Amino acid sequence: MSTKNLVVAEGASSRTAKKKLILLALPLLLAGIGGGLWFGGFLPGATGRQEAKQAGGGSADLAATSRQPVFVPMPDITANLNAPGRRAFIRVRSQVEVAGAQDAATLRAAMPRLVDLFTTYLREIRPEELRGSAGTHRLREELIARANVAASPARVTDVLFTEILVQ
Template sequence: MAETEQAAESGAAEDEAAPAAKGKLKLIIAAVGVVAILGGGAGGFFFFRHHGEEQQAEAPPPKPPAFIEIPDMLVNLAGLPGERVQYLKVKLTLEVKDEKQVEAIKPNLPRVTDLFQTYLRELRPIDLNGSAGLFRLKEELTRRVNAAVEPNQVSAVLFKEIVVQ
């Protein structure tokens, strides 16, 4: 009987040691996990903070665009026979990316003016109604000027003044 009591006591001691060992193991794993999460967060913070500063420091300031003035144009708009003749007066400016393109485009300005005049004479007054009409006009003029000055590129055609009479 003494052996069974000793066996029971040693078994009880082992049962108490097993939960204590499991509890310590869980505590160690939890502590390692918390340290890993905090370390990863701190490392990520410093990485992205310094990485963002490097990108901002490397970006050069953008160059301001250059502009080319187009001579004022006055054209009569297309209309039905017997209708009152309406006129369109337009002042335009071309926007290009840099000053080098200005010198390359200037010799082509007579061609650009001719393309604009022939296109504008085909328009009807209803084509210019509203902001959508002016947007379509701007896009069409940009497309035509880019075809005329091709290897160079015009970013936009800007309206300085547009009057329909």
């Protein structure tokens, strides 16, 4: 093979290598951009979330305003804590957040069951479990789970503490 043919052959293989690189890099680049947009929340339709403006105009705005969160006050709960060998108690004053007025009515109807579940759970807690913000967070999560059981078809979204006293 002559030198001229060798240079032409190297140039042709160089061009095919560039084409292969572009064909491989382009889909990876597009996938990376798409993933970034999806995880960044810029593609709401892809994640199943619908904007109220896109869903149906005025009727969606009306539905959004009727689904404002409602806060239902809980009666004060005082319970003994599980502290062998000493006396310890907890006093909790809280509000329960639900998704709408219909859920609030369901929750109010189930209030005796809810108070019973909360009190029973509080009596099993040791004082050490309530220390710090992590203890308060665990308490909140457990009370939300019990509130969802007590007020079932209603959906409890949060339990907000007004006062927690542990002695």
